[in-house]
Amino acid sequence: MAEFSDHQEIEVEKLLKLLNKPALKSIKSEDGDIIDCVPIHSQPAFDHPLLKNHTIQMRPSFIPESTSMYTKTNPTQVWHKNGRCPKNTVPIRRTKKEDILRSKSHESFGKKTTSSVPEDNLSNNHEYAIMNSRRGKYFGTKFLVNVWKPEVQVRSNEFSLAQTWLASGDGANINTIEAGLQVYPRIYGDNRTRLFVFWTADAYKNGCYNTKCPGFVQTSSLITVGGAYNTVSQYDGVQYELSVLIWKFSDHKEIEVERLLKRLNKHALISIKSEDGDIIDCVPIHSQLAFDHPLLKNHNIQMRPNIIRESTSTYTKNYINVTQAWHKKGICPENTVSIRRIKKEDILRSNFIENFGKKMTPGILLYGSSSVHEYAVMNCKKGKYFGTKFAVNIWKPKVQVPNEFSLAQTWLSSGVGTNLNTIEAGFQVLPSLYGDNNLRLFVYWTADNYQKTGCYNTNCPGFVQTSNRITVGGTFKSVSKYDGIQIAVLVMIWKDGDYWWLQINKELVGYWPAKLFSSLGKGATEVLWGGEIVNEKTGGKHTSTDMGSGHFADEGHRKASYFRNIMTVDKTNTLREPQGVYPTVTNDNCYNIKEGRNGTSWGFNFFYGGPGLNAKCP
Secondary structure, three states, X not given: OOOOOHHHHHHHHHHHHHHOOOOOEEEEOOOOOEXXXXXXXXXXXXXXXXXXXXXXXXXXXXXXXOOOXXXXXXXXXXXXXXXXXXXXXXXXXXXXXXXXXXXXXXHHOOOOOOOOOHHHOOOOOOOOOOOOOOOOOOOEEEEEEEXXXXXXXXXXXXXXXXXXXXXXXXXXXXXXXXEEEEEOHHHHOOOOEEEEEEEEOOOOOOOOEOOOOOOOOOOOOOOOOOOEEOOOOOOOOOOOEEEEEEEOOOHHHHHHHHHHHHHHOOOOOEEEEOOOOOEEEEEEHHHOHHHHOHHHOOOOOOOOOOOOOOEOOOOOOOOOOOOEHHHHHOOOOOOEEEEEOOOHHHHHOOOOHHHOOOOOOOOOHHHOOOOOEEEEEEEOOOOOEOEEEEEEEOOOOOOOOOOOOEEEEEEEEEOOHHHOEEEEEEEEEOHHHHOOOOOEEEEEEEOOOOOOOOOEOOOOOOOEXXXXXXXXXXXXXXXXXXXXXXXXXXXXXXXXXXXXXXXXXXXXEEEEEHHHOOOHHHOEOEEEEEEEEEOOOHHHOOOOOOEOOOOOHHHOOOOOEEEEEEEEEOOOOOEEOOOOOEEEEOOOOOOEEEEOOOOOOOOOOEEEEEOOOEOOEO
């Protein structure tokens, strides 16, 4: 430990006073640290002259999403055992006198004494085993790192770390942002594994570790930079991982997002703020996004089909008139359509702006969709179909992680390979699209096997909405209860001349013009009904995402999900029960399907669903 003069002792005390801000609460950790819960506006960062009058950002405007990462375990910091910091405070590791005295001088406390960028420091007692990206323009990085406690031989000056560097500039103008895990006795006075951050704007003359100088603004009340981890990976045993993400929103991306928002959100006569957080814009029917499609220029809007298909079934049970969440606040006027407003965060949840509102993998089982998709569906034998009608009980399935979804839908398709055409409609929980776990009505279409054409709902030009009461993408609050009330919705899709119409219960929602498609304009060759989920295999296990009610088909009525009174429209434009129907199940230990009894008022029907992860579906 360095020996300081009386003058230096005074300087040390001044530095301690500068670094250690008054705390609302202090937590003594079993590792010897003291964690001060400092009001977020009082933290050391704001002593920086460039951060005077700084407006604290409590959340980023977007968080980049990835479909490929998961953490097996989530280690906690040691101090958590003894408490948590209150809201609107940040946990700051208190700097002690002995921390400063371990430095070569009080001026160098918390700083790196030599360059740490690998390519600039290969001959200065620093050794590396790293991966480099080629030079380019980067706006962040995301990775998983397993947490270890490396042995450090000489306590005074050696360290061991695992980190990322984001760097720009060269020579005296090197800028870096650094973060990772380290064992560094000189900084912390022990051999524990700790989270760290570092920054410099001038090749390590200024900048510092953690919050040891003004600069890094902490917003978390849960994680302490400089905080220790007790749970570390074991050789040939359990592995503890941290997910690390550093990113910057590029100005170019901001401009592109704003342009897209302007294009998608048409001028509304009135807007209705729903209790579920949605904003429903009442857009003049002639101004909706659909008519931006080059094939729909000068399109004559069809307000009603020529024929509404009637069933030959004698089943006449009235369906509960389910309402969408936004109805509580009002209804759109006549000659407008109710469109869910797209928000900036909706777009930013997409991997790429260009992908917003699209499926990233084929969404129909028979055409080679990704192995992460699982199904329990009924298929119709190949033929010529001009629509379908059915009732489905709606549920709010639990979805385990944001990149997964659960849905109940029908597919009408034609064509093969890159010429696959589909019309799809149903009910889904899809957090990555909507930002929540609400159950929503959806439609989808593609004319090229999910490549460039088509999208969900009204997120691109194509589907023409005619209803001022039903919103595609809108939330349903009333859902079925296990062993309780069953909420069934009647869905009908049929071809009327050059238009494929969608009706929900008795409401005409809108239509897909046949000219959008290369082959569906002449009718569908296949019809499917059933459930689909995405299984991200988080933690190496099968997802626990529900399909339907989350219960297997065998449990039957009031417990399992069902499709009933299923009909197809044949070549004579008559609704008839489907023939040659057969099931397809991806993994019946996770989700299954079971045909219901024939000859009842339910017509052709089946139950489907399941809980996912269970003893037989590990």
